[in-house]
Amino acid sequence: MxxxxxxxxxxxxxxxxxxxxxxxxxxxxxxxxxxxxxxxxxxxxxxxxxNPIALSLKERRSKSIGVVVSEVANSFFSQAINGIESIAYDRGYHVIISQTHESYEREVVNVQHLASRSVDGLLVSLSSQTEDISHLSYLHDKGLPIVFFDRVADEINTHKVIANNEKGAFEATDHLIKSGYKRIAHLTSSSFLSISIERLSGYEAALMANGLSVNPAYIKHCPHGGMLYEETENAIKELLALPEKPDAIFVAGDRLSTGCLSVFKNLNISVPKDMAIAGFSNSDVLDLFNPSLTSVRQPAFEIGQLATQMLLQLIEAKYPVEEFEKKVLDTDLFVRNS
The missing domain is CATH 1.10.260 (434 Repressor (Amino-terminal Domain))
Known part of the structure; x- marks a missing residue:
């Protein structure tokens, strides 16, 4: 031993x-x-x-921070974690990463475990199933510093860092409309997730700005955010079964976007001939796809960096912090042949 x-x-x-x-x-x-x-x-x-345990007892700090994300295989989160680590390690903090796999129950267990390990603070992006945030509110009320990024809980008064989801969604949908598509569907995650609400708002705003009505039948929610292939496939099949099926689709998530292309391939749907697609994705290999994917890219690395800086500010503050910020970073639209 x-x-x-x-x-x-x-x-x-x-x-x-x-x-x-x-x-x-x-x-x-x-x-x-x-x-x-x-x-x-x-x-x-x-x-x-x-001995880190002895030091943490002496200094009442563990010099570690916990990170809660859906999965590190997600391109957005892997890039955000790189940003988190780039700041944390330079400041002498270790990073402990946990994955929820879009499960509320696993999120609760992970958060409780990290808190029991005496992390100095938490960086949290909520799971797609999380509606009840009492497990986080309890720790926040007890004084544990928490900063939310990407998928945030507006009910907790603390720092938050997000992408400009509404703008990104507007630009992607507007691009599809300007490309000649008029029946544009929207594939998204849980209806109560902050990013779903913001991206849906941008999608609807783009339709209305171009004189198109919002068709509720064209909006499909995938509660597991693309983690389950069958869920994505069923949503697309429901769209294809409509009397007036969509001619394009705007997808509101990284996993959902690549999953959508897989479903199209398996159903022999030609892109963009049969259906055009644009979606949020931070994958670095989109140009290798056939067809490649028109995508909204978020500044994931910078989001991770900024969220970590804000968390360390809370951890190292000599006096209680009472004023909090919600930072919104711009997205970029990359037009490809989808």
Missing amino acids: FEPVTIKDIAKALGLSTSTVSRALRDTHEISAATKKIVLAYAKEIGYQP
Whole structure:
């Protein structure tokens, strides 16, 4: 079994007291420069690392933050996590990542586990099944710093970082309309999820701005956000079965967008001949798809960075923070041949 080197091991090897070694490692003024040099050199030689549990008890901080996302395989979240880590590690914090796989129950368990591990704060993007946020409200009310990103809970008064979902949805839908499509469907995630509400609003605004009416039959919700192929397939089949089927579709999620293309391929639906598509996606390989996908790209890396900076501000604040911000970052539309 692995046993880490302790201060007692260093003290025994050098013939010093544990208190002397401890003070030398902390660079206190009570210890001579010569003794410090000996202790530090030996500690480096044997690979000594301070005990994080002991440090967290002493400083009342674990120097770790918890991250809750749906899945790291999602292109958006993998890029956001890169942004989170780029800030956290530079500031001396470890990052503990947990996945909900779009399950409310798993989100509750993950959040409770992270809190029990005494993380200094949480970065949270809600699962597509989360309506009840009492598990987060309880921790927030107890003083645990929480920052939401992407999928946020407006009921909790804290910092939030999102993309301009409404603008991105408007631009994608408007692009389809300007390309000659008039019967545009919308495939999205849970109706109560913040990103679903914002993207639906942008979709509807684009239709109305172009003199087109909103057809409720053209709006389909996939509660698992594209995690289940059958769910996406059923939604598309329902659209195709309509008396006046859509000629284009705007998709409101990364998983849903790529899943939609898979369904089209399996159903022998030619894109854009039979149906055009545009959707939110941060995949780096969209140009390799056949057909490639016209996409709304979110600044995921920057969202992760900014959310982490805001969380660390809360963690390291000397006084309670009472004013919070909701940062909205712009999206980009990449037009391809779908």
